[in-house]
Amino acid sequence: MNRRKFFASTGLSAAGLIVSESLFGINSKVETAQASTSALAGRYDIMKEVMKYPKIDAHVHVDLGNSDPAAQKKFAEVLIDYADRLNIRKLVLSKPVTRLIKGIPDGSVEAFIDHNNIILGVMKLHPDRFTGSFTFNPVHLKESMDEIKRCVDQGMVGAKTYYQTKISDPAFYPIVEKMIDLKMIIHTHAETQLGVGGYRMIYDGRKPLNVSIPEDFVAIAKRYPEGMFQHAHIGGGGDWEYMCKALKHSPNVYVDTSGSNNEEWMIDFALQELGEDRLLFGSDNMYYQSVGKILASNLNESQRKKIFFENFNNILRKGGHHVD
Numbered sequence: 001m002n003r004r005k006f007f008a009s010t011g012l013s014a015a016g017l018i019v020s021e022s023l024f025g026i027n028s029k030v031e032t033a034q035a036s037t038s039a040l041a042g043r044y045d046i047m048k049e050v051m052k053y054p055k056i057d058a059h060v061h062v063d064l065g066n067s068d069p070a071a072q073k074k075f076a077e078v079l080i081d082y083a084d085r086l087n088i089r090k091l092v093l094s095k096p097v098t099r100l101i102k103g104i105p106d107g108s109v110e111a112f113i114d115h116n117n118i119i120l121g122v123m124k125l126h127p128d129r130f131t132g133s134f135t136f137n138p139v140h141l142k143e144s145m146d147e148i149k150r151c152v153d154q155g156m157v158g159a160k161t162y163y164q165t166k167i168s169d170p171a172f173y174p175i176v177e178k179m180i181d182l183k184m185i186i187h188t189h190a191e192t193q194l195g196v197g198g199y200r201m202i203y204d205g206r207k208p209l210n211v212s213i214p215e216d217f218v219a220i221a222k223r224y225p226e227g228m229f230q231h232a233h234i235g236g237g238g239d240w241e242y243m244c245k246a247l248k249h250s251p252n253v254y255v256d257t258s259g260s261n262n263e264e265w266m267i268d269f270a271l272q273e274l275g276e277d278r279l280l281f282g283s284d285n286m287y288y289q290s291v292g293k294i295l296a297s298n299l300n301e302s303q304r305k306k307i308f309f310e311n312f313n314n315i316l317r318k319g320g321h322h323v324d
């Protein structure tokens with residue numbers, strides 16, 4: 001068969017297939033698909049599953065780009081609306097200083113006091129639902145210690161830091177010791193620096209030098225086995241398999257499940273590497289996805305309860321701040 005004849009005959013047989021399917025096959029196939037979809041919907045009511053599990057959101061922000069109280073108040077109502085629809089009982093709010101000055105995050109004392117004041121203001125709007133994490137920069141040790149006291153006295157329950165200073169930096173040591181005394185967790189923004197955008201970023205992360213990577217958490221957790229550390233967002237971008245493997249043998253490092261990257265098996269893999277007691281539900285303000293990825297994973301009932309609520313509540317319980 002020459003080339004022209006081959007295309008002519010395959011073209012015809014393909015056309016024949018379409019005709020015969022439209023005459024005899026398609027309608028019954030559509031009906032079968034509709035029947036199985038409705039049968040599935042009857043078996044699995046996703047919102048019923050969502051509401052079945054009370055949740056604590058261990059990683060959620062107020063409006064990060066705003067300092068106007070009216071805008072924060074509006075944003076807080078949006079948060080409560082999502083929380084009600086997803087059965088999130090408690091939201092651990094934070095506002096790390098993310099403003100960059102010439103590519104470096106603002107590390108000033110004024111900035112962290114100002115950001116904590118915003119959290120304190122928002123907490124008062126719904127004290128039964130909102131709690132907060134204070135931010136600081138440990139290179140300003142005295143001011144950071146004063147700020148921790150001020151924020152704890154007003155009801156905050158943990159720390160949240162960005163990349164002003166690496167979590168493994170010696171400047172953190174006295175703060176970690178203080179947090180051990182308070183029995184509170186330190187939640188730090190983290191990135192693997194591998195795999196972002198398909199690059200092996202370890203060679204050129206194009207990030208400020210002080211971004212905490214998994215190895216920094218391993219180092220500080222080893223130095224302070226009584227400390228509690230929260231590695232932010234497994235879905236924050238980058239190589240999450242690498243991250244889980246790196247943290248595998250650091251039992252006092254917890255990982256929150258938030259982030260906008262929600263690949264399949266992410267939670268299953270984290271569970272396999274880190275165990276069911278070290279994963280904390282978090283949204284990072286990706287509300288539906290954050291809940292959906294837990295429900296879509298192969299977790300049993302007790303593991304879902306731990307991740308959605310109990311693991312973080314047990315952390316809060318150590319300092320007497322548990323929900324119930």
Ligand SMILES: [Zn+2]
Nearest residue numbers: 059061232284
């Ligand atoms: Zn975040």
